[in-house]
Amino acid sequence: MTIELRNPPEAVEHLAVGPGTSTFGTFGDINVVGLWTLYVKEVRRFLKVITQTVLAPVITTLVFLAIFSLALGADRPAVAGVAFIDFLAPGLIVMAIIQNAFANTSSSIMIAKVQGNIVDYLMPPLSSGELLFGVVMGGVTRGILVGAVVWLGMIPFADMTPDHLWAILYFGVMASLLLSILGFLAALWAEKFDHMAAVTNFVVTPLSFLSGTFYSIERLPEMFHGVALANPFFHLIDGVRYGFTGHSDGHILAGAVFLALVNAALWFFALRLVRLGYKLKA
Numbered sequence: 001m002t003i004e005l006r007n008p009p010e011a012v013e014h015l016a017v018g019p020g021t022s023t024f025g026t027f028g029d030i031n032v033v034g035l036w037t038l039y040v041k042e043v044r045r046f047l048k049v050i051t052q053t054v055l056a057p058v059i060t061t062l063v064f065l066a067i068f069s070l071a072l073g074a075d076r077p078a079v080a081g082v083a084f085i086d087f088l089a090p091g092l093i094v095m096a097i098i099q100n101a102f103a104n105t106s107s108s109i110m111i112a113k114v115q116g117n118i119v120d121y122l123m124p125p126l127s128s129g130e131l132l133f134g135v136v137m138g139g140v141t142r143g144i145l146v147g148a149v150v151w152l153g154m155i156p157f158a159d160m161t162p163d164h165l166w167a168i169l170y171f172g173v174m175a176s177l178l179l180s181i182l183g184f185l186a187a188l189w190a191e192k193f194d195h196m197a198a199v200t201n202f203v204v205t206p207l208s209f210l211s212g213t214f215y216s217i218e219r220l221p222e223m224f225h226g227v228a229l230a231n232p233f234f235h236l237i238d239g240v241r242y243g244f245t246g247h248s249d250g251h252i253l254a255g256a257v258f259l260a261l262v263n264a265a266l267w268f269f270a271l272r273l274v275r276l277g278y279k280l281k282a
Helices: 009-015 032-047 050-073 084-115 128-154 165-189 193-209 222-229 232-245 252-276
Strands: none
Touching: 032 050, 032 084, 032 128, 050 084, 050 128, 084 128, 084 165, 084 193, 084 232, 128 165, 128 252, 165 193, 165 232, 165 252, 193 232, 232 252
């Protein structure tokens, strides 16, 4: 008697596509429905509490702008020919993007780990790259959405007319992507919310405040000037500021390439950890 296999071994093997068993990016090997479902889940997750995840950051950023405008706006001299408020506004937009992109991915994975339902991410037929991509893109979406709403909210108070729209879009996306991946990595490493708070307080916040948001790095001593140029957050803010004002403290194209390389390195590092099941699998 001859037994015919209707599903060859290659087909059966292809069905086992949990994290670490499939290569993301191979054409014909992407679970489009599963990837889209995960992405929509991540987006709906923050839209369910839009007052907390979108409106609250917008109000906070506008309060920052109002405080600096009232306290320093009239007396602070222009920076490289740019009014101080117009110089400050793009930096605040990037800070809002940074904080919310990081918060989205970090809270998503961290809550799943703490509550014990991380298996909901691991069991579906998604490759490691698809899992990472779906979660990270949810953070990117939140960051871009918050940045866009903050931009609109600042129009009555500052000159927010784009000078180089491509720079705003590129560096805005790079900011969201960078912090979404960092949030994912932080959540993988963290074992409790205190660890997440440490990353936020000792890494994200200092890098964002020391990145030229409130000042031009040209005012820094030579030694600290070089340190600022090595800070990816500086290039994010400098690029968006260039998009709005046409002024930059660094080299825009060099910053664009630097950020692309940093994001690529972080992406492949995060992908490697997911494939290994680092702090995801028992």
